[in-house]
Amino acid sequence: MKTYYDVLQLLKSFGTFIHVGKRVWDIELAALELDRLHQAKLIDDKVYLNAKVVLRHAHEQEEQDPLNHDLPLHSDQRRNDQNE
Numbered sequence: 001m002k003t004y005y006d007v008l009q010l011l012k013s014f015g016t017f018i019h020v021g022k023r024v025w026d027i028e029l030a031a032l033e034l035d036r037l038h039q040a041k042l043i044d045d046k047v048y049l050n051a052k053v054v055l056r057h058a059h060e061q062e063e064q065d066p067l068n069h070d071l072p073l074h075s076d077q078r079r080n081d082q083n084e
Contacts, residue, residue, distance in 0.1 A: 004058040007034070007051045014042065024062045031055045 001007060007030055011018065016033050018026050031052065038048040 001047070001050050001054055004030075004054060007054050007058075010034075010043075010047070010051060011037075024059065024066065027055055027059045027062060031059075 001010065004027065008018065011030060011033055014037060018029050018033070020026050020029055034043075034048065034051050034055065037043045038045075043051075
């Protein structure tokens with residue numbers, strides 16, 4: 001497991017789909033779900049620790065250079081943002 005996408009695929013294999021709206025929030029929720037899977041002994045220590053490292057790296061990357069992943073909820077908000 002080398003990428004954030006790989007971690008998401010692992011979570012999907014357990015029926016967990018993540019999309020909160022901001023990438024950093026998605027990463028944090030993925031970490032929480034990963035913790036739950038490990039506590040339930042559904043994944044072993046090696047997989048858990050590897051995935052945690054990947055998520056920590058993705059979180060650090062997002063904090064250093066946040067990508068613009070948050071979309072306005074309504075078209076009205078988009079117009080308001082453009083007028084400011």
